[in-house]
Amino acid sequence: MTRTTTTTTNVPEFADVIMDLLGRALIGIVVAAFHLARWAVLFPMVSVPAGLSVAAGWFYGWAFGIVVAVLTVAGMVLWRVLSPQTFERWLTGRIRSRFLAWFRYRRVWVKMITACGLATRDGDRVFIPRLISVHIGESLDIVRARMLAGHCPDSWTNRADHFAHGFGAQQAKVGLIGPGLVEITFRRCDSLAEPIIVDFGSRTDSTVSPLRKAA
Incomplete structure (x- = not known):
């Protein structure tokens, strides 16, 4: 008596592979859009000017949009020059903190x-x-x-x-x-490890040794 063994191999069809890739891509797009919207809410000082530049280019032409973007960048640079403390507190400091919180x-x-x-x-x-x-x-x-x-x-x-x-x-x-x-x-680091810089050129006479004064 001869026994015959049949092996069946399930090969995924091309359409199933394409649908799986499309599903993964759609999930990735949704996740990316969620994170983009979250960062836009967290940093309106960047997202609002960027949105205005895109809207200006969409409704009035790309040249007008570029002008708005240039003015926005100039305003950010002026903010950084005139008030570096607030620029650090509201923009770069917050971005740095969130990035390091994620990275570390x-x-x-x-x-x-x-x-x-x-x-x-x-x-x-x-x-x-x-x-x-x-x-x-x-x-x-x-x-x-x-x-x-x-x-x-x-x-x-x-x-x-x-x-x-x-x-x-x-x-x-x-x-x-x-x-x-x-x-x-x-x-993360020793806050007391910063070197102390002494300006020897600005020392007063009180720092001079009494022996030199007597001489």
């Missing part, structure tokens, strides 16, 4: 928390402590996170060195600031 912490949060052993598993599901907020400072960054069920303060405080190494900081300090709420303070 949000981008690698899941990976680092898992490597530190603070993720928990329930069957096929993996639970990650939620990142509540990130504050970027000159020398200190403050990160707040929500502990998972089953965690205790020691679960976090004992991993301070792991946090410092994993997130690229000089030092990390962990504290409990509320029920299930943890605050991690990262020292």
Whole structure:
């Protein structure tokens, strides 16, 4: 008796592949549009002039739109020259803080928390402590996170060195600031390490040694 074995290979059809690619592209476009709208709301001092330039070019011609864009850039430069403090506070400082918050912490949060052993598993599901907020400072960054069920303060405080190494900081300090709420303070640099510059040419006679005065 001869037994015949038939092997069936399911090859995805070309139309299915195209539909899958289109679906992924559509999801990417929606996500990109969401982030663009979010950044436009966060930074109206940039998005509003840019929108006015596009609208001027659309309704009155590209030349008029270019003129509006040039005037906008000139106004931004004038703002930077006349009031660098407010320019830093409302524009470059906010952009820098949000970028560093994403680059230093949000981008690698899941990976680092898992490597530190603070993720928990329930069957096929993996639970990650939620990142509540990130504050970027000159020398200190403050990160707040929500502990998972089953965690205790020691679960976090004992991993301070792991946090410092994993997130690229000089030092990390962990504290409990509320029920299930943890605050991690990262020292990125030494604020007292700036050199003190002494202008020797502006010293007064009081800095001269008494022996030289007597001479």
